[in-house]
Amino acid sequence: MSVITVExxxxxxxxxxxxxxxxxxxxxxxxxxxxxxxxxxxKTSLLEQTLARLKHDLKLAVIEGDVQTDNDARRIAKYxxxxxxxxxxxxxxxxxxxxxxxxxxFELEKLDILFIENVGNLxxxxxxxxxxxxxxxxxxxxxxxxKPSKYPSMFRVSDVMIINKIDLLAHVDxxxxxxxxxxxxxxxxxxxxxxxxxxGEGLDTWINWIxxxxxx
Amino acid sequence: MHExxxxxxxxxxxxxxxxREKANKLKxxxxxxxxxxxxxxxSLEFCFTALIENTNLDGARLNxxxxxxxxxxxxxxxxxxxxxxxxVCPVCSSTxxxxxxxxxxxxxxxxxx
Numbered sequence: 001m002s003v004i005t006v007e008x009x010x011x012x013x014x015x016x017x018x019x020x021x022x023x024x025x026x027x028x029x030x031x032x033x034x035x036x037x038x039x040x041x042x043k044t045s046l047l048e049q050t051l052a053r054l055k056h057d058l059k060l061a062v063i064e065g066d067v068q069t070d071n072d073a074r075r076i077a078k079y080x081x082x083x084x085x086x087x088x089x090x091x092x093x094x095x096x097x098x099x100x101x102x103x104x105x106f107e108l109e110k111l112d113i114l115f116i117e118n119v120g121n122l123x124x125x126x127x128x129x130x131x132x133x134x135x136x137x138x139x140x141x142x143x144x145x146x147k148p149s150k151y152p153s154m155f156r157v158s159d160v161m162i163i164n165k166i167d168l169l170a171h172v173d174x175x176x177x178x179x180x181x182x183x184x185x186x187x188x189x190x191x192x193x194x195x196x197x198x199x200g201e202g203l204d205t206w207i208n209w210i211x212x213x214x215x216x
Numbered sequence: 217m218h219e220x221x222x223x224x225x226x227x228x229x230x231x232x233x234x235x236r237e238k239a240n241k242l243k244x245x246x247x248x249x250x251x252x253x254x255x256x257x258x259s260l261e262f263c264f265t266a267l268i269e270n271t272n273l274d275g276a277r278l279n280x281x282x283x284x285x286x287x288x289x290x291x292x293x294x295x296x297x298x299x300x301x302x303x304v305c306p307v308c309s310s311t312x313x314x315x316x317x318x319x320x321x322x323x324x325x326x327x328x329x
Contacts, residue, residue, distance in 0.1 A: 004237050006323040010225045010247065092218060123254050124218030127321065152301035153254050156315075185302050188311040 014128055017096035021103070021131025028108040031214040032116065034132035036154060038147070039120030041140040042164040044072050045197040047117055051079045053207050058112040058214075063102050065094040065119045072117065082106055093124035096131055113214060122151040134213065140165040141172050145179040148186055155186045160193065162206065167196040219255060222321070223263035229323055230273065239328035242276040246325050250318040251285040252301075285318030 009015065025032050037043050044064075051060055062083040064072045073085035084102040086094060099116065106114075116132060118125045137158040139147045142165055148155040155161065161183050163176065176194070183190055191209065195202035230245055245264075249255045257280045264278040285298040289305035290312035296305070303313040 001243060001327060001329055002239075004233055004239065004326045004328060006229065006233055006325055008229055008323050010222055010229065010321045010323055013225065013228070091221070093221075095221070124221075127218060127222075127253060149301065151254075153252050156252065156301075156303075185304060185311070188303070 011127060014096045017100055018129035018131040021096055021099055022133075024103060024108065025114070025131060025133070028111060030108065030111045030114050031210075032114045032130075032132040032134075033210070034116045034118060034125075034130055034135045035138065036118045036122070036125050036135060036158065037120060037138035037140075038122050038143065041120075041138045041143065042197055043117055043120065043138055044075055046138060046162065046164060046195065047115055048075060048079065049197045049200070049203055050115070050207065050210070051076065051081055053203065054113065054210070055079060055081060059110050061106050061111050061114050063094075063099060063114065063116045065098070065117060067091070067119060088119060092119055092121050093128050094118050094130060095128050099130045113210070122147070122154045126151075126154040126157050134159040136160040136162060138162045138164050139179065141168050141174040143174075145175045146182060148179065148183040152186045155183050155190070158187065158190065160191045160209070163192065163194045165196060165198075166194045166201060167199045219259040220263045220267075222255060223260060223267055226264065226278075226323060227267055227273070230326060233326060234328065237328070239326070241329040242273045242326060243329060244277045244279050244327040245323065246279045246281070246327075248281045248283055248320045248322045248324055250283045250320040252315070252318040253321050255321070257282065281324075283317050283320050286316045287313040288316045289313055 035043050054060060060081050062076045062081060064085045066072055067088055070085040073083045076083040084105045086098050086102060135158040137154055193202055193206045195206055261278050268274050268276055287298045288295050289310050291310040292308040294305055294307040304311055
C-alpha cells in the first residue's frame with residue numbers, strides 16, 4: 001500500500017476554464033453578470049425589464065440556463081437580443097465549460113454586456129465560477145426573509161443582492177429590514193437593490209448601477 | 217445535486233493520478249470539504265460509490281474531512297470559528313471578517329496498491 005499526495009482543488013478544471021472565459025470577456029471588453037436565485041424569484045422578468053431599458057444603447061446578449069425547456073430563451077428572443085439556451089438535462093448549475101461552448105454563438109467583439117441566467121438554485125451555482133465579473137443574487141418578497149441565512153454560501157460569494165417583487169410587500173410576511181440584516185451579516189459588502197418588475201419601481205437604480213460598473 | 221458533479225471531478229483527478237503513478241487498485245481517496253461549500257457528506261459518498269460500481273475503482277472508500285468555517289477579524293485580528301454563518305467578530309463586533317478556512321474543496325491524497 002502506498003499514499004500518493006495530490007493536494008488539488010476538486011473544481012480546478014472548472015476554475016481554469018472560468019479564467020479563460022474571463023480573459024475572453026476582458027479582451028472583448030464585455031461586462032458579464034451571473035444572475036442567481038431560487039426558482040420563481042423573477043430572474044427572467046428582471047432580465048426582460050433590464051434588456052428593455054439597455055438594448056437601445058448597448059449591445060447585449062444572454063445565456064439562459066435551465067434544467068429543461070427553452071421557454072426562457074423564447075421570452076428573451078422577443079427583445080431581438082442574441083440568446084443561447086443551455087439545457088442542463090437535470091444538472092443543477094451551469095459550469096464554465098458550458099459557457100465557453102455557448103460563447104461561439106455570439107459576435108463577441110461587438111458585445112457590451114453578457115447576462116447569464118443560471119439555473120434556479122441557491123446552493124450549487126455558488127461553487128462554480130463561470131468567469132463573470134459580478135454575481136447577482138435575487139430574492140423575492142414571496143420567499144422567506146431568512147433566505148440569506150439558509151443559503152449563506154451564495155450570499156457570501158455574490159456582489160449584489162436584488163430584493164424583487166416589492167409591490168407585494170403589503171401582502172406577505174416579509175421584513176425588508178430582516179432580509180437586509182441577514183444578508184449583510186454574511187456579506188457586509190453586498191450592494192442591495194429593491195425592485196418590482198410589475199410597477200418598475202427601483203429598476204432605474206439597478207440599471208444605473210450596471211451602467212456605472214460597466215463604464216469603469 | 218452538485219455532489220454528483222463534484223464526485224465526477226474527484227474521479228477524473230483520481231484516474232489521471234493513478235494512470236500517471238501506474239497504480240492498480242484504489243483503496244481510499246481523502247478529501248477536504250469546507251463548511252461553507254455546502255456539500256452533504258452522505259450525498260457525496262453515495263454519488264462516489266454509485267459512480268465507481270463495476271469499475272476498476274469499485275470498493276474504494278471516500279474519506280471526507282469537514283473543515284470548520286474560520287474567520288480572522290480585520291480590525292482586532294481575533295481568529296474564531298464562524299458560527300451560524302454570522303460574519304461578526306465576537307470580540308469587537310466588526311463585520312470585516314476574512315475567511316481563513318471553510319471554502320476548501322480539495323483532494324488531499326490517494327491510498328493505492
